[in-house]
Amino acid sequence: MSETLSGPLSPAGNGAAAPAPLTLSMQGALNRALGEVLEDNPKALIFGEDVGRLGGVFRITDGLQARFGAERVFDTPLAESGILGMSVGLAMAGFHPIPEVQFDGFAYPAVNQIVSQIGRMNYRSRGALPMPIALRVPSFGGIRAPELHGESLESLFVHVPGLKVVSPADPHQAYHLLRLAGSMPDPVIFMEPKARYWQKGPVDPADAGALEGARIVRSGRHLTLIAWGAMVSRCLQVADLAAEDGIEVEVLDLRWLSPIDADGLAESVSRTRRAVVVHEAPRSSGLGAEIAALVTERCFNTLKAPVERVTGFDVPYPSGDLEDEYIPNIDRILFGIQRVLEHRRG
Amino acid sequence: MAELSFPLPDLGEGLIEATILEWLVAEGDQVERNQPLVEVETTKSAVELPSPQAGTVVKVHGDAGSMIAVGDPLIVFEVPDDTAGIVGTVPAEKPPARRVRLSAVLDDD
Numbered sequence: 233m234s235e236t237l238s239g240p241l242s243p244a245g246n247g248a249a250a251p252a253p254l255t256l257s258m259q260g261a262l263n264r265a266l267g268e269v270l271e272d273n274p275k276a277l278i279f280g281e282d283v284g285r286l287g288g289v290f291r292i293t294d295g296l297q298a299r300f301g302a303e304r305v306f307d308t309p310l311a312e313s314g315i316l317g318m319s320v321g322l323a324m325a326g327f328h329p330i331p332e333v334q335f336d337g338f339a340y341p342a343v344n345q346i347v348s349q350i351g352r353m354n355y356r357s358r359g360a361l362p363m364p365i366a367l368r369v370p371s372f373g374g375i376r377a378p379e380l381h382g383e384s385l386e387s388l389f390v391h392v393p394g395l396k397v398v399s400p401a402d403p404h405q406a407y408h409l410l411r412l413a414g415s416m417p418d419p420v421i422f423m424e425p426k427a428r429y430w431q432k433g434p435v436d437p438a439d440a441g442a443l444e445g446a447r448i449v450r451s452g453r454h455l456t457l458i459a460w461g462a463m464v465s466r467c468l469q470v471a472d473l474a475a476e477d478g479i480e481v482e483v484l485d486l487r488w489l490s491p492i493d494a495d496g497l498a499e500s501v502s503r504t505r506r507a508v509v510v511h512e513a514p515r516s517s518g519l520g521a522e523i524a525a526l527v528t529e530r531c532f533n534t535l536k537a538p539v540e541r542v543t544g545f546d547v548p549y550p551s552g553d554l555e556d557e558y559i560p561n562i563d564r565i566l567f568g569i570q571r572v573l574e575h576r577r578g
Numbered sequence: 579m580a581e582l583s584f585p586l587p588d589l590g591e592g593l594i595e596a597t598i599l600e601w602l603v604a605e606g607d608q609v610e611r612n613q614p615l616v617e618v619e620t621t622k623s624a625v626e627l628p629s630p631q632a633g634t635v636v637k638v639h640g641d642a643g644s645m646i647a648v649g650d651p652l653i654v655f656e657v658p659d660d661t662a663g664i665v666g667t668v669p670a671e672k673p674p675a676r677r678v679r680l681s682a683v684l685d686d687d
Contacts, residue, residue: 374669375669426666431671479682570678570681
């Protein structure tokens with residue numbers, strides 16, 4: 233558990249030679265991280281649909297094929313099972329694949345390769361065949377995209393043993409977490425909140441801050457709001473509004489969805505004694521249920537109310553304007569907070 | 579800002595080239611997605627090509643009357659870094675609005 237600055241990062245304290253922090257969009261931060269991963273590791277390869285010549289539909293791989301050549305950054309056929317199947321073979325042959333699945337909903341055809349091979353090859357081979365694969369998946373909703381372009385698949389991946397799952401909330405986190413994911417010996421599902429691609433923020437390449445576990449983005453003493461990905465910035469807005477009403481909300485960015493930082497969750501909630509978890513995914517068996525269980529197991533005696541979940545609904549993700557009703561909005565999160573504040577033990 | 583080059587697309591039916599009849603935009607113009615860019619003539623017909631995206635026209639290739647092959651550069655756009663991907667739109671950053679107010683008696687027991 234660590235605190236990371238949410239305001240502009242000061243160059244002071246990094247030493248005179250440290251480069252100044254940059255202001256980048258998450259797109260730019262991810263692009264920069266990928267370029268550096270390719271520079272650092274000659275075995276790293278990037279491939280997927282349109283990631284080469286086009287530079288990706290969200291321009292995350294923009295310019296990388298021109299810089300590193302078509303043997304290291306290349307386009308694949310529209311076949312996600314092939315993209316991930318090839319990743320398995322390349323990883324066995326000593327490469328470090330960084331494939332992209334163009335949209336969350338396109339990961340479904342690759343689930344067999346992810347579950348049956350990538351998640352368990354290290355275990356199956358008793359460590360002889362590790363799977364250093366960082367799979368980038370533009371994820372979650374919020375951009376008025378059509379069907380299968382706004383899915384929240386974290387519960388699916390988190391349920392598979394052998395995978396790590398991480399989602400950055402801002403450009404600084406995106407830059408450093410992708411650099412880390414691209415150099416880890418384990419398979420990592422890297423869920424990029426596509427609704428936050430264009431928002432700019434400070435990125436300090438020289439000072440990552442702690443990257444393991446959850447992080448407290450805002451401190452407060454009355455209640456912990458738990459979120460990840462695009463919901464973190466929304467929860468920060470909610471915390472501002474709650475403060476107008478005299479409620480001090482702590483915002484915890486879970487960051488790593490597998491493994492979950494249960495100690496970090498318990499540390500925060502044991503102080504605030506109230507918790508609301510917010511996610512875009514459907515409610516039933518969503519990650520909020522696991523978090524509610526973990527918090528309850530560890531904080532049962534201090535909790536003032538059951539852990540509240542503010543989530544998407546148990547229906548297919550809607551397209552068009554309806555997504556504003558589906559994704560937890562400010563009022564729904566405030567209602568969740570109010571329900572917890574009102575709770576009285578019988 | 580980033581520059582994006584748009585080549586003459588495959589106009590179908592095995593056509594491999596087209597003649598530029600008239601540019602409907604000029605260098606420096608701001609264009610919208612689907613706005614007609616240029617009228618070209620093939621051996622089959624004259625067609626207007628719609629813009630694949632919004633942006634500022636940096637360069638147009640070829641004057642009226644010149645022949646251009648499918649796949650050769652046709653027009654170059656400058657696009658801001660925060661343009662949407664090929665699918666979807668950039669979410670508008672609105673100031674947070676609320677209807678719900680919190681009320682609580684916080685007994686710090």
